[in-house]
Amino acid sequence: MTNGEHRKLKISCLRYNPQEPGAAPRMQTYELEEADGMTLFIALNEIREKQDASLQFDFVCRAGICGSCAMMINGRPGLACRTQTKDLPASFTLAPLPVFELIADLSVNTGKWMRAMSERLQTWVHMKSAEVDLKRIEERMEPELAEEIYLLDRCIECGCCVAGCGSARMREDFIGAVGINKIARFRLDPRDARTDGDYYEVIGDDSGVFGCMSLLACHDVCPKDLPLQTQLAFIRRKMAALGWK
Ligand code: SF4
Numbered sequence: 233m234t235n236g237e238h239r240k241l242k243i244s245c246l247r248y249n250p251q252e253p254g255a256a257p258r259m260q261t262y263e264l265e266e267a268d269g270m271t272l273f274i275a276l277n278e279i280r281e282k283q284d285a286s287l288q289f290d291f292v293c294r295a296g297i298c299g300s301c302a303m304m305i306n307g308r309p310g311l312a313c314r315t316q317t318k319d320l321p322a323s324f325t326l327a328p329l330p331v332f333e334l335i336a337d338l339s340v341n342t343g344k345w346m347r348a349m350s351e352r353l354q355t356w357v358h359m360k361s362a363e364v365d366l367k368r369i370e371e372r373m374e375p376e377l378a379e380e381i382y383l384l385d386r387c388i389e390c391g392c393c394v395a396g397c398g399s400a401r402m403r404e405d406f407i408g409a410v411g412i413n414k415i416a417r418f419r420l421d422p423r424d425a426r427t428d429g430d431y432y433e434v435i436g437d438d439s440g441v442f443g444c445m446s447l448l449a450c451h452d453v454c455p456k457d458l459p460l461q462t463q464l465a466f467i468r469r470k471m472a473a474l475g476w477k
């Protein structure tokens with residue numbers, strides 16, 4: 233506020249620890265005074281330090297890099313460390329991301345989901361030769377191509393795109409925009425031995441590209457502004473050209 237007064241915030245957090253026998257989900261509201269430049273990271277830490285040490289949530293980098301602080305912020309997936317309270321109403325809700333395994337309160341196990349997706353899609357470079365060729369590893373890549381790969385590599389695996397996706401909520405095995413983005417990234421990599429057919433084989437069903445209903449929430453909520461819409465459309469076009477339907 234411009235006159236030096238700060239708002240009184242009411243933050244309602246979903247509380248539930250599935251490990252606690254007999255526990256049931258409930259909302260708990262905390263009140264605190266907003267401070268200049270306050271992020272949800274600061275607000276939640278203040279609540280934990282001064283009001284309730286039992287509130288569980290995750291943060292590592294506080295800088296939008298690790299992806300661990302993603303949660304539902306007033307019903308929309310986002311990074312708590314990059315969200316300022318001034319951009320929210322004085323009363324708002326926080327809840328854990330859906331789809332992912334709940335650890336407790338606002339903390340979910342995105343790592344388990346991401347690991348399973350990554351193993352399924354084999355999201356690593358499959359070298360063309362079994363022997364490691366150091367010269368090839370150091371080979372220069374065209375700057376434009378390196379830039380294109382870098383753009384897609386900026387995914388921090390926060391899970392926001394999955395949490396915001398209707399298909400992911402309906403199908404447990406749906407790979408989400410994060411998975412489709414990984415395929416788009418590896419098919420660009422000249423060091424990867426896989427063919428387009430190999431990539432599309434693993435995403436050519438309803439748990440992959442064909443499960444996507446073009447809802448595009450993924451694109452809207454990605455905190456790294458990845459061009460998810462473009463990648464989805466591109467992969468679909470490429471698959472159609474190869475006869476996938
Ligand atoms: Fe998060 Fe965007 Fe990566 Fe999805 S694509 S996991 S929203 S950074």
Ligand code: F3S
Binds near residue numbers: 399445446451
């Ligand atoms: Fe989901 Fe994004 Fe497709 S929100 S349905 S993956 S366009």
Ligand code: FES
Binds near residue numbers: 300
């Ligand atoms: Fe790392 Fe928010 S704490 S992205």
